[in-house]
Structures are given as structure tokens and as C-alpha cells.
Amino acid sequence: MKSLEELKALREKMKSQVEIREDDANALRVVVGMATCGIAAGARPVLTAFSNGVQERGLRGVSVVQTGCIGLCQYEPIVEIHAAGGEKTTYVQVTADMVDEIIAQHIVNGKPVNKYTIEAQRIG
Amino acid sequence: MMTEISLNILDIAQNSIRAEASLIEITVAADSSTDNLTVILKDDGCGMTDEQIAKATDPFFTTRTTRDIGLGVPFFKYSAELTGGAFTLLSTPGKGTEVTAVYKLSSIDRMPLGDMTETIHSLVVYNGHIEFLYKYSVDDRSFTLDTREFKEVLGEDVSFAEPEVSAYVKEYLTENKTEVDNGVIL
Numbered sequence: 142m143k144s145l146e147e148l149k150a151l152r153e154k155m156k157s158q159v160e161i162r163e164d165d166a167n168a169l170r171v172v173v174g175m176a177t178c179g180i181a182a183g184a185r186p187v188l189t190a191f192s193n194g195v196q197e198r199g200l201r202g203v204s205v206v207q208t209g210c211i212g213l214c215q216y217e218p219i220v221e222i223h224a225a226g227g228e229k230t231t232y233v234q235v236t237a238d239m240v241d242e243i244i245a246q247h248i249v250n251g252k253p254v255n256k257y258t259i260e261a262q263r264i265g
Numbered sequence: 266m267m268t269e270i271s272l273n274i275l276d277i278a279q280n281s282i283r284a285e286a287s288l289i290e291i292t293v294a295a296d297s298s299t300d301n302l303t304v305i306l307k308d309d310g311c312g313m314t315d316e317q318i319a320k321a322t323d324p325f326f327t328t329r330t331t332r333d334i335g336l337g338v339p340f341f342k343y344s345a346e347l348t349g350g351a352f353t354l355l356s357t358p359g360k361g362t363e364v365t366a367v368y369k370l371s372s373i374d375r376m377p378l379g380d381m382t383e384t385i386h387s388l389v390v391y392n393g394h395i396e397f398l399y400k401y402s403v404d405d406r407s408f409t410l411d412t413r414e415f416k417e418v419l420g421e422d423v424s425f426a427e428p429e430v431s432a433y434v435k436e437y438l439t440e441n442k443t444e445v446d447n448g449v450i451l
Contacts, residue, residue, distance in 0.1 A: 142408060143440045148418045151429055175387075177337040180276045181267055185380075188387055196428045204426075207391045209283065212331035 168202035168225040169248060171195070174217055176210035182217035183236065190240035191220070195248070203248060216259060222247060231259045266340065269379020270304065270368065273341045277306050277364055278388055280337060282395065284310025284362065289388075290398040293381060295370060295451055297404055301350070302368040302378065302451065313356040321354060341366055348372035370451075378451040382438040385410065389434055390425045401445055408441035410434075 173179070173188045191205045213219060216233035220243075223229050230253045232243060239257055246254050255261055267273045274291060281289045286308035294303045313321065320326040322342050327335030342352040345366035356362040368375045385399050389412055399410040415425070415434070423430060 142444055143437045145414060145418050148415065148430075148433055148437075151433055152419055152423065155423060155427065155429055175275070175279060177276050177279075177335070177340070178332075180272050181336075181340075185272065185275060185383060185387065188391075189383060192390075192431070196431070205391075207387075209279065210329060210331050214332060 169204075170223040171203065171205045171248070172208050172221040172223065173205065174209070174211060174219040175207040178210055178214035179217045179219065182234075184218040186237040187218045187220065187235050187240060190237040191244070194240055194244045198244065198249070200244075200248060213259075216262070219259075222253070224251075232257045233259045233262050267344065268376065270302075270344065270376050271379035271381045271384040273337075273344060273366075274304060274306065274381070275384040275388065276337045277341055278384075281306065281308035281310050281362065282392060284308060284312070286310035286361065286395060288396045288398065290400075291385070291388075292400045292402075293378065294400070294402045294407075295378075295404070295446075297370065300370045302370045302375070304345075304366045304368070305363065307361065307363040309361040312358040312360050312362055314358055318354055318356050322352075338364070344368070344376055348375040382435065382442060385438055386431075386435050390431050393425045401442060403446045403449075403451075406445045408445050410438060410441075 171191050173184055173191065175184050175188065188205065188207065195203050195205055211219065218235045220232040220235045221229055222232070230247065232254070235257065243254050243257065246252050267276065278289060278291065288309050290305070290307040292303070292305040296303070321338045324336050324339045325334055329335070338354070341364070345352045345368050348369040349372055350367040350369050353365045354362070381401065385397070389397050389410070397410065397412045401408055419430065425431060425434060
């Protein structure tokens with residue numbers, strides 16, 4: 142069984158780093174819809190892909206958070222990216238395969254991936 | 266429609282989060298002697314009135330305002346009943362809610378349990394202000410994840426969302442689950 146002993150060691154190792162991290166303002170928020178509609182449409186792997194992608198690239202000031210249903214169930218999984226300046230981009234019918242491109246183009250380089258946004262995908 | 270029981274659990278736990286629970290207990294217990302896979306979600310959230318309980322399994326009922334149907338509880342209920350199992354919902358306003366779904370393990374209509382590690386990991390990491398007590402058991406073997414114990418070690422200033430902690434939570438869930446079920450897919 143994995144015990145909490147290792148967590149204690151990890152805690153010691155992290156002590157010095159925490160203060161630095163707290164200085165990072167949350168400049169950008171990635172919001173993933175995780176209500177019944179989102180989960181049924183496949184939001185869990187999308188959430189994981191964003192979270193892993195942000196961690197692997199060591200991106201600072203990016204937070205990945207969950208939200209409930211925003212009322213556009215037919216477009217789920219929906220991911221909103223709220224930039225520091227307040228502008229919001231809504232990605233719809235997101236799959237885990239699209240996440241790397243969104244992180245690279247939008248989060249890192251600041252250019253929304255227009256082909257995946259709600260404006261490009263209007264359904265009926 | 267959910268394709269894994271673990272997705273139902275993730276979904277039903279969101280109800281507890283919306284009910285402003287401070288502690289959510291999730292139990293997944295497989296017992297081959299009774300052929301039952303029992304899933305219990307218990308919270309100390311705002312609870313439901315008798316009228317709300319009666320309506321909760323109706324797909325055309327929801328308390329949210331962004332849409333007017335609520336499929337979470339009905340999906341969960343029917344997925345269990347479809348296997349010859351059972352479903353109960355107990356709730357007291359101001360005290361909390363307990364949802365129990367019992368699946369027949371050997372039923373061909375039972376969905377796979379799916380990725381419980383992913384479900385619990387995303388609940389714990391993205392809801393740092395809520396305590397989770399997760400118990401996973403197969404026959405007489407079990408393990409527990411209690412976020413209160415984790416927080417005791419970590420202190421208040423270290424978040425579960427820190428990459429190192431998040432990775433540790435995932436390892437803890439993965440390794441202990443394998444020890445309990447020997448990697449057998451439920």
C-alpha cells in the first residue's frame with residue numbers, strides 16, 4: 142500500500158517552491174463544463190488533457206477549473222478560455238485530441254483556434 | 266447516457282458540490298459472495314425536501330436554471346436497476362443526501378466501473394475546499410483516500426492542484442487500487 146510517508150517527503154521538497162508559485166497571478170482560466178451533459182459527451186478526458194498539458198509545459202498563471210452546465214448541452218464538451226484582459230473564447234465539442242493545439246496556439250501564443258470555436262461550429 | 270459507472274459517480278458528486286457539501290464520502294464496494302457492486306455517495310450538503318426527492322429521479326426535473334431537464338440521477342438509477350440491482354436516495358434538508366446504487370456484478374447489462382482513479386482524482390484536485398473520503402473495496406481488501414489526512418501532512422498552504430501533489434494523488438489512487446483488485450477490470 143502506498144502510504145502518506147512519501148507525501149511528507151514531497152511536502153518538505155516543495156516548501157521552498159510554494160512561495161514562488163503564489164506570486165503568479167492567475168492570468169488565464171480554462172473552464173471545462175462538467176455537468177451531466179458535459180461528462181456524458183466526454184468532458185473528463187478533455188479536463189485531464191488540459192490539466193496534463195498545462196503541467197507538462199510548465200505554464201505559469203494558467204488555472205484549469207470546472208463549471209456546471211451553461212445551457213448549451215448540444216455543444217458539449219465546452220471549454221471556455223478567459224484571458225487576462227477579460228475576453229472569452231468558447232470552444233465546443235472539444236475532444237482530447239484538440240487540446241494540444243489549443244494549448245499551443247491559444248494559451249501559449251495568444252491566438253484562439255478559430256476553427257474549434259462556437260462561432261465556427263454553429264449547429265442548426 | 267454514461268458509458269462507465271465512474272462517470273455517473275463523477276456526475277452525482279457534482280450534485281453534492283452544488284449542494285455546498287463540505288464532506289463527500291464515496292464508497293465503491295465489490296462483493297463476489299453477494300454478486301453486488303455497491304456505490305454510495307454521501308454528503309453533508311443542503312439536502313432535499315420530500316418533494317424534491319420524489320422528483321429527483323424524474324428526468325424532467327432539475328433545480329438549475331440553465332436548462333430544464335436533469336438526467337444525472339435518472340441515468341444512475343436506471344443503470345443500476347437495469348442489472349437487477351437497486352437504487353435508493355435518502356435526504357434531509359440541512360443535513361445531507363445519501364445516494365446508493367447497487368449493481369449486479371455478473372449482469373451482462375452492467376456497465377464497466379471504468380476509471381475510478383480519474384474520477385476521484387479530478388474531484389479531489391479541482392475541489393480543494395471540499396473534503397473527500399473515498400473507500401474502494403473488493404471482497405475483504407480495501408483502501409481509503411481521506412483528503413483530511415492529506416491536508417494534515419501538506420498544511421493549509423499547499424494546494425492539491427500543485428503538479429507534484431496532483432501527481433501524487435494519482436499515484437496513490439492507481440497503486441492502491443491495483444493492490445486491492447489485482448488489476449482485474451470491474
